[in-house]
Amino acid sequence: MSSIQASRGTRDILPDEVSYWQRVETIVREILVRAAYQEIRTPIFEQTALFERGMGEATDVVNKEMYTFKDRGDRSLTIRPEGTAGVARSYIEHNLHAQGGVQRLWYAGAMFRYERPQAGRQRQFHQLGVEVLGSGDVRADAEAIALATEILQTLGLKDLRLDLNSIGDANDRQTYREALVNYLTPFKEELDADSQDRLTRNPLRILDSKDPRTQTILDQAPSILDYLGSDSQRRFDRVQQLLSDLGIACNINSRLVRGLDYYTHTVFEIQSDDLGAQATVCAGGRYDGLVSELGGPETPAIGWAMGLERLILLLQQIQPVSPSKVDFYVVSRGEKAESQALILAQLLRRSGFTIELDLSGSAFGKQFKRADRSGAVACLILGDSEAETKTVQLKWLKSGEQTAIEQSALLETIADLRTKISHLKDEN
RNA sequence: GCGAGCGUAGCCAAGUGGUUAAGGCAGUGGUUUGUGGUACCACCAUCCGGGGGUUCGAGUCCCCUCGUUCGCCCCA
Known part of the structure; x- marks a missing residue:
């Protein structure tokens, strides 16, 4: 075939499929508007430094997955691999914090990561995200999580699991990290190769290794939940209580850690068994340090992102297309x-x-x-x-x-x- | 970046070295040039993702390449 095809990891969404997207967009907009969230649209590309600082220079996304290029003015730019950094940048740049109160924002759009394509994973993909900036209230955590479950439930999706964890504040994590390394070091030779490597680089990530042997070793490992300071512990208890009050079932998973550096305290993930290896539909957490890290004022914040292709994959499994009818x-x-x-x-x-x-x-x-x-x-x-x-x-x-x-x-x-x-x- | 599988018309799909590339759906035309949904008939891949090689002969074997799928890594 000599004619030009869509680039690797990208694809066309043809009219038959678009009806699913429109359905999602309509429902999302309704639910978020009712919760007083406002849409924000930020540029597709940003200065590379924004993502490096925001996501963490040691993360895989920053190190090997970004589409980075130099423009004609020799500026290093990156096509956004995720939405939060851009929203945080915009929040700082336009002094949205000066408007007082809490900013509840949402966005939806294409994101780009240079990865090996797989079911539910493309190089250009779409995320829906919400960011609540300026509130450290645990109710913000609960509200954000509730919105995610509300959207998924309204779309008719079933059999989703909500995993919840707290990774505490920086101090909690530091002490836990030491404890974990102390525990794992004697087993070093028995860990899978990746985990051995992470033992020095990023030990927390060993927790979600899929290697069965590593998992067995982890069974006896210390839990982050035993290392939370009293404030962190109180927060975590409250979030659980609020979710329970809202009738949202969740599973405490002390091995849940997130890949990006900016998370603190509450982290969560919503997964499905019907997606193969890329099971996460929605994930997020609190990131109280990000805005200040990017040069803004100390701003507590929480947010999440949903992978829309994954969402639609699930939707297609449960509902037939409804073709638009002509009168x-x-x-x-x-x-x-x-x-x-x-x-x-x-x-x-x-x-x-x-x-x-x-x-x-x-x-x-x-x-x-x-x-x-x-x-x-x-x-x-x-x-x-x-x-x-x-x-x-x-x-x-x-x-x-x-x-x-x-x-x-x-x-x-x-x-x-x-x-x-x-x-x-x-x-x- | 690593490992494995797959790639035949718009879609599904037979074909496993011997040459005219089954079949189904969809599409187009006709039976029916002012009336559809059914039925019947005809047409619809000079070509098997692309390139190279082996062979008298390749969709079928080998190599490379592109894409895709599953898994790892990672992540939504």
Whole structure:
């Protein structure tokens, strides 16, 4: 094949699939608006330093997955690999903190990571995220998590697991880190190769190793939850209590750690068993240190991101596509009739009907075939004789029943039939 | 970045060295040039992701490459 194809790890979302995306977008917008979240749109590319500082220079995303390039002014830019850093940057740059109170923001858009494509993982993918900036209240944690579960539940997704953990503050993590390293060092030779390497580099990440032998060793390892300071512990207890009050079931997973450096205290992940290896649909947590790290004021914050491709993968497993239906399919033949049909179509569209005008110019028989396939409820037919008498034939496709209507009276006659149309539409 | 599998028309798919590349769905045309959904008929891959090689002969074997799938790493 010599023609150009979509780049590796990117793909087209064709009309059949777009209806899923639209459904998600509609539901998301409704739920977030009701919770007083405001949409924010930040640039697709940012200065490379933003992501390096925000996500942590030691993370894999920063080290090997970013699309980084120099522009003509020799600036190092990076196409965003995630959304939080850009939102935090914007929050600082526009002094949104000076507006007082809590900023509840959401975004949705394409993110880019140079990774090996796999089911549920692409180089260009889409995330929906929320960021609550300026509140350290545990209710912010609970509210954010509740919104995520609300969205997933409203979309009809079942069998999702919410894992919750606290990774404490920096001090808690430091003491825990030492304890973990002390415990693991004697077992060093028995750990998988990656974990051995992480023992010095990033020991906390050993906790979510998938290697069974490493997991066995970890069974007896100290738990981060035993190393939380009293403040951290109180926070964690409160979050659990609030979630329980909201009727949200969660599973405490003391081995849950997140990949990006900015997380503190609450971390969580929502997973599905129906996605293969890339099981995480939504993940997030508190990041009280990020805004100050990026040069802003001390700002407590919590947020999460959802992978929309993964979400839609799940949606497709439970629901068939609902093709958008046409109210009237307009069939016409003959120069005069065809131009009248065009005018009538526009007239009807203005009063809110969905109209598909047949443009093929082929025989009536062919046009009716297409009318069927369009899923239209009824046909409007204009031929030479209709053009002469300024009438139009209205034919209900299911019953075959057909009547003639004056073109001038079409709008009011059809308006009366609105309920019949919506009824027939629902039937299919 | 590492390991393994796969790649035949818009979609699904047979084919396992012998040459005209099954079949189904979809599509197009017709039976029916002013009336569809059913039925019947016809058409619809000079070509098997791309390139190179082995062979008298390759979709079928080998190599490279691209893409994809599953897993690792990582992550949403």
